[in-house]
Amino acid sequence: MRSRTTGINRNVWLLFGCQAMMNSVSGGQVIMAxxxxxxxxxxxxLNTLPLALQMISVMAGSIPAxxxxxxxxxxxxxxxxxxLAACGSLTYAYGLWRGSFLIYCLGAIPGGMGYGIxxxxxxxAAEAAPAEARPRAIALVxxxxxxxxxxxxxxxxxxHALIPAHVFLATYFSFLALPLIAAGLLIFVRLxxxxxxxxxxxxxxxxxxxxxxxxxxxxxxxxxxxxxLVMASTPLQMQMCGFGINSAADVIRAHSVAMFLPxxxxxxxxxxxxxxxxxxxxxxxxxxxxxxxLSFAPLFGTFLVALMLxxxxxxxxxxxxxALLATAHDAHERVRVQAxxxxxxxxxxxxxxxxxxxxxxxxxxxxxxxxxLPPVVIATGLVIWxxxxxxxxxxxxxx
Numbered sequence: 001m002r003s004r005t006t007g008i009n010r011n012v013w014l015l016f017g018c019q020a021m022m023n024s025v026s027g028g029q030v031i032m033a034x035x036x037x038x039x040x041x042x043x044x045x046l047n048t049l050p051l052a053l054q055m056i057s058v059m060a061g062s063i064p065a066x067x068x069x070x071x072x073x074x075x076x077x078x079x080x081x082x083x084l085a086a087c088g089s090l091t092y093a094y095g096l097w098r099g100s101f102l103i104y105c106l107g108a109i110p111g112g113m114g115y116g117i118x119x120x121x122x123x124x125a126a127e128a129a130p131a132e133a134r135p136r137a138i139a140l141v142x143x144x145x146x147x148x149x150x151x152x153x154x155x156x157x158x159x160h161a162l163i164p165a166h167v168f169l170a171t172y173f174s175f176l177a178l179p180l181i182a183a184g185l186l187i188f189v190r191l192x193x194x195x196x197x198x199x200x201x202x203x204x205x206x207x208x209x210x211x212x213x214x215x216x217x218x219x220x221x222x223x224x225x226x227x228x229l230v231m232a233s234t235p236l237q238m239q240m241c242g243f244g245i246n247s248a249a250d251v252i253r254a255h256s257v258a259m260f261l262p263x264x265x266x267x268x269x270x271x272x273x274x275x276x277x278x279x280x281x282x283x284x285x286x287x288x289x290x291x292x293x294l295s296f297a298p299l300f301g302t303f304l305v306a307l308m309l310x311x312x313x314x315x316x317x318x319x320x321x322x323a324l325l326a327t328a329h330d331a332h333e334r335v336r337v338q339a340x341x342x343x344x345x346x347x348x349x350x351x352x353x354x355x356x357x358x359x360x361x362x363x364x365x366x367x368x369x370x371x372x373l374p375p376v377v378i379a380t381g382l383v384i385w386x387x388x389x390x391x392x393x394x395x396x397x398x399x
Contacts, residue, residue: 057112
């Protein structure tokens with residue numbers, strides 16, 4: 001048991017490092033995308049289109065990723081993701097160099113697919129841990145974003161002006177190293193073998209109709225949608241309020257730390273208080289973010305506090321949703337369920353990011369923050385319903 005536990009810890013920490021490298025690229029892209037989009041796009045309402053296309057590609061990549069994982073295993077699938085992420089950085093760089101919004105947007109396709117495949121690192125961590133430790137393993141790997149919060153924005157700050165004629169071009173060249181480091185770490189990861197296939201797999205329509213699956217997907221959707229809705233427009237909103245790139249990078253870094261640092265304890269909080277309770281706490285923090293943005297003047301501190309609340313709320317909701325999803329399927333169903341979950345979640349995220357740019361350009365910052373409230377209320381209601389339904393079921397079984 002001792003060697004097994006040690007092996008699991010080692011694998012989870014390696015996956016933590018992979019997550020840190022892949023999230024560093026994504027975190028840097030969040031800072032740059034709307035600013036570059038605003039510069040290159042003729043229609044300023046499309047400034048968040050590159051991020052939206054990235055999330056559409058995350059969604060589109062989840063299905064072939066599931067096929068690769070199911071047939072070849074986790075490591076080849078993750079290597080494919082690192083290669084796609086590097087290709088995305090090169091395409092972004094080429095579009096920026098040419099001053100082409102179209103080419104820049106095309107970079108979101110491989111970049112998004114690579115990021116989408118990296119999202120399965122949290123599922124791989126769950127597979128490498130005993131059932132009782134899965135929430136902690138999921139949260140720990142996602143906590144790799146803490147390093148990403150330091151690495152990605154710092155690279156942006158130190159490299160964005162190295163090529164004065166093309167701001168951010170050197171940043172994309174620098175980002176090429178990060179997926180290569182992740183690919184190297186994957187060499188040392190050891191994960192359980194693929195589960196045996198059943199002769200008659202459960203139809204997908206039966207899986208997605210399960211109340212636990214529906215609840216987990218809705219909680220994950222709302223966690224990501226509300227976070228991206230506000231975060232995607234924050235750098236541009238700060239620029240409009242007179243803040244520079246470095247200030248936006250600092251706010252996004254603080255937001256990223258708040259997203260991932262709690263990962264070191266979120267799993268233990270879930271074990272102590274329960275999955276549903278932690279998801280509801282995250283929803284309350286998302287509402288509080290909107291309240292701060294709506295109630296206070298657009299100062300640096302306002303953006304900082306609001307985005308930190310948003311990040312912490314996302315962590316509680318999304319880690320909780322992932323832990324809940326792990327109880328919605330058997331071992332032989334996991335790849336199909338995970339791929340379907342990410343297809344739905346990141347499809348909705350793409351819509352929220354594109355909507356963010358349109359709302360910001362047409363209705364303004366206050367309306368954008370008000371838009372957070374309805375989906376959070378709906379998701380909280382569903383989670384509470386599922387919570388009490390499980391308690392009633394447990395009571396019936398006990399009797």
